[in-house]
Amino acid sequence: MEIRKKQKLKDFLTRQKNRHRRDDHYYRLAKREGYRSRSAYKLLQIAERFDLIRPGDVVLDLGCSPGGWVQVSSQLVGDQGYVLGVDKRPVEELREKNVKIISADVKKPETIELITKELPRKTDVILSDLSPDVTGNWQIDHLKQIELATFALSVAEKLLKHNGRFMTKAFQGEKLDQFIEELRERFSSVRIFRPPATRKRSAEVYLFANRFLGG
Ligand SMILES: C[S@@+](CC[C@H](N)C(=O)[O-])C[C@H]1O[C@@H](n2cnc3c(N)ncnc32)[C@H](O)[C@@H]1O
Structure with a gap:
């Protein structure tokens, strides 16, 4: 052309x-x-459904740019809580006092140390909205996304407290069941949820894993 x-x-x-x-x-x-992303409503809907984020919680948000989930988490944890956001893309400064942002790639081995340094203690909640740059090819995007969700789970294994909560996005596809199985081995319960704010044609679902068995 x-x-x-x-x-x-x-x-x-x-x-x-x-x-x-x-x-x-x-x-x-x-x-x-005043939310930075429409995704903020997905988190509000998931949080309401599963009592995901509570006052005083320490929350780690992986793939946090532009910051909608950080804003919601900050409101839910309140003054006594703390939210750490991580993204490889820049995040415009936020006014919230209980928030800290790190610019880093979650796939890099050194990132776990950077995150650990910024946490006051093990986390109550780990969130992941990590998304690959989508290609439009469902199969490729699914595999890339499950890889990112698996990275998020590996972070949770190191930094989530016993009985903590983990919530991640996943794209539907052939590897989803296997990933859910991995979650079931590590948590007391796993629920699949599509918040009403999810676009109808989207392949995404959210997985809520409750009561971490490790930590
Ligand atoms: C859908 S957006 C997150 C939106 C966010 N939940 C909000 O409400 O503002 C997904 C993010 O994942 C980030 N991401 C993808 N791969 C990453 C990686 N390897 N390390 C860090 N961030 C990554 C992207 O840069 C992108 O900002």
Whole structure:
């Protein structure tokens, strides 16, 4: 395709995407209520359903940029709690006092030490909304996403307290059952949930694993 035609198609797709965003209920709500992402509502819905985050909790949020989940967690843990967010992308500074952000790649071995240094104690809750740069190929995206969720689980094995809670995003696909099995070996209970704020066509589900057996 010649360059001008390609550019026209790109502009068209960008306009479509922006229109969908404007028409999206949770996108508009997030803008109005000052949340940095529409995903904030997914966390609010999951937290409400499972009593995931409690006042005074220490929360680790993996893949936290632009910061919607950090904002929600900060409100739920309150003044006595603490939220540590990690992302390889930058996060614009947050006003919340009980929040700290680290810029790091969770796949790098040295990141666990960076995280540990910023935690006052083992965590009550570990959240992961880690997403790969999606290719549009469901199979590839699924495998990449499960790899990230598995990294999040390996962080939980080191930093989650006994009886702690773990919640991660996962894309549906052939490896999902195996990953759920891995969670079942490490937690007393595992629940699968699709919060109402999830886009209808999305392959994502959220896994809530309660009462960590290690730690
Ligand atoms: C869907 S976004 C998270 C949105 C966030 N929950 C919110 O509400 O603002 C997924 C994030 O995962 C991050 N991510 C993906 N791979 C990562 C990695 N290896 N290390 C750190 N962050 C990563 C991306 O940079 C991206 O910001």
